[in-house]
Amino acid sequence: MVFLDSRRTKQLETCLQKLGVSDKLAVNLELLDLALTHPTISRDKNYQQLEFVGDSVIRLVSAEILLETYPNELVGEFAAIRSILVSDRTLAELADNYGLDRYLLMTDSVAQDTMGRVSWLADAFEAVLGALYLSRKNMTLIRPWLDPSLLKKAAEIRSDPARQNYKDALQEWTQAQYKILPDYRVIEKYKDRSHHQRFFAEVWLKERKLGSGYGRSKKMAEQEAAKDAFFSSVYQEVEKV
Known part of the structure; x- marks a missing residue:
């Protein structure tokens, strides 16, 4: 068990508030703390395994949203749009919107690595999704706040003939x-x-x-x-x- 001091607990609760997670008591804060810990802080206790779970979460949520919103769209079009929704660039943009970097424990060298910023922001965002999913083993802590952001992004992508490339x-x-x-x-x-x-x-x-x-x-x-x-x-x- 990981002990979280009052300062870190308050940070994590503020992070949940920024995300729009209303049922904070249902969130496993130890998992969330892990999701917001970069590998340079701890070789063993970091976000990498949760990132692996979160990668599947964002793909599934994106697929469900596209199917629910555009039921008559071709499967090929679904795949093209989802590839952008789950890209590092989009995930880092979402992480930026929620100010996720404020709660991420990382060394100064990582914080100052602007070249790698997109990558570690995207990784942390996926890890947070993984932590929220594992807290309840379902999407109830995720979809209420994530859906609007993904719907907006999907609409932008569909109206963009270049598909953002x-x-x-x-x-x-x-x-x-x-x-x-x-x-x-x-x-x-x-x-x-x-x-x-x-x-x-x-x-x-x-x-x-x-x-x-x-x-x-x-x-x-x-x-x-x-x-x-x-x-x-x-x-x-x-x-x-």
């Missing part, structure tokens, strides 16, 4: 229109107000700049640049190169 979408468009690939240039990297390393990327087609964007990593910056280019170029019909 703008680099692939832009590449398909430039190949179809001009038979050439776009060129990405990371021209600047800097630290923001929180001293996090960030990148600035531009995407070019021959001598024309199609778009630009910022990100916490080179890949994320390129994705944002592609998104900017995709909408300004595909939907507004840029001049021929």
Whole structure:
């Protein structure tokens, strides 16, 4: 048994409040504490096993939501949308929305690792889902607060012709229109107000700049640049190169 002091207990209860879990007494706080403990804090007592469970939880919840909301959709479309819903990028975004990093026990080196932030945020979010599921062995502590977020994200994905992979979408468009690939240039990297390393990327087609964007990593910056280019170029019909 793990002893939780009053300070940690209060942190975990605040975390549950942020998530929107109303039945706090039904939550196993020891499991939740484990879910919010990074492996760098403890090699044996950390979130990795709960993350394994949470991975299955988020896939099942996403599948149920899609089936309930879009009963006439094709299975292939379900799979495409769910792949984005359960991606590290989406899970990290959800974790950010709930401020999960405030309750995650981790070393300073991890906290300052902006390049790996998406990964450990997504892992912790899955672990929290695993802890909540195992607290009751069902979804009653999860779906009431998670459903609205996933429904909103699913609607965004369905209305997005690029399915949020703008680099692939832009590449398909430039190949179809001009038979050439776009060129990405990371021209600047800097630290923001929180001293996090960030990148600035531009995407070019021959001598024309199609778009630009910022990100916490080179890949994320390129994705944002592609998104900017995709909408300004595909939907507004840029001049021929």
